[in-house]
Amino acid sequence: MKAMKSTLLRTVLFSLTFTIICGVIYTALVTGIAQLLFPKQANGSIIEVGGKKYGCELLGQQYTDDAHLWGRIMKVDVGTFTAEDGTPLMYAAPSNLSPASEEYQALVRERIEKLRAANPDMDETAIPVDLVTCSGSGLDPHISPAAAEYQVPRLAKANQITEDEIRAMIRECTDGKWLGLFGEETVNVLEVNLRLDGIL
Structure with missing residues (x-):
């Protein structure tokens, strides 16, 4: 029973850790880099003139x-x-x-x-x-x-x-x-x- 609880705890911690790393940190990092280096492409390559959007190029x-x-x-x-x-x-x-x-x-x-x-x-x-x-x-x-x-x-x-x-x-x-x-x-x-x- 103790071994089962230990395995379950490790499984939960493993899942939570990788959810945070892959689902939150990685996503935020990639999004931040894209916004910094390629803001136009990251936002849909929209043609905007005078605040009005005319479409995606x-x-x-x-x-x-x-x-x-x-x-x-x-x-x-x-x-x-x-x-x-x-x-x-x-x-x-x-x-x-x-x-x-x-x-x-x-x-x-x-x-x-x-x-x-x-x-x-x-x-x-x-x-x-x-x-x-x-x-x-x-x-x-x-x-x-x-x-x-x-x-x-x-x-x-x-x-x-x-x-x-x-x-x-x-x-x-x-x-x-x-x-x-x-x-x-x-x-x-x-x-x-x-x-x-x-x-x-």
């Missing part, structure tokens, strides 16, 4: 009007979830459609038609593939420089500024290859659109 937002840069196809649902006051909440998720499925092919065809209609100046210019396909997450905030360039004439006309001004905005929102070697150059769609709106 790591999550795509859907734009479909002529005056804004379009991103990749997003699988968005605004009818499944609602807030406490009944307001619809936007929900997005990765697509599980196979590229060989008829539904996926129809989605791509529909997007091509929309892009052709919205960008008549591009005539029969090949549409960059990232403008007509979903990303793995369905929430990719970036497009390729080629996809951004495809939309330059439309953006210039809709915003009544020059194509060179649009290209300058796109360059400011373009991330290069990691260490100059790995990955591809990408354009952050939200950042470009905030510049077009005069916010950034």
Whole structure:
């Protein structure tokens, strides 16, 4: 009986000690280091201007009007979830459609038609593939420089500024290859659109 009590006490002390070390001290230490060294990333990489939050630079937002840069196809649902006051909440998720499925092919065809209609100046210019396909997450905030360039004439006309001004905005929102070697150059769609709106 005495040995059992001793074992039980050691077990409780062991569990309590590691709960404090791993659940409290370690968590506080990692959170503190993250806030000290990477405060923007630790707080969600939110784009905030003048105290107003416009979104996360790591999550795509859907734009479909002529005056804004379009991103990749997003699988968005605004009818499944609602807030406490009944307001619809936007929900997005990765697509599980196979590229060989008829539904996926129809989605791509529909997007091509929309892009052709919205960008008549591009005539029969090949549409960059990232403008007509979903990303793995369905929430990719970036497009390729080629996809951004495809939309330059439309953006210039809709915003009544020059194509060179649009290209300058796109360059400011373009991330290069990691260490100059790995990955591809990408354009952050939200950042470009905030510049077009005069916010950034």
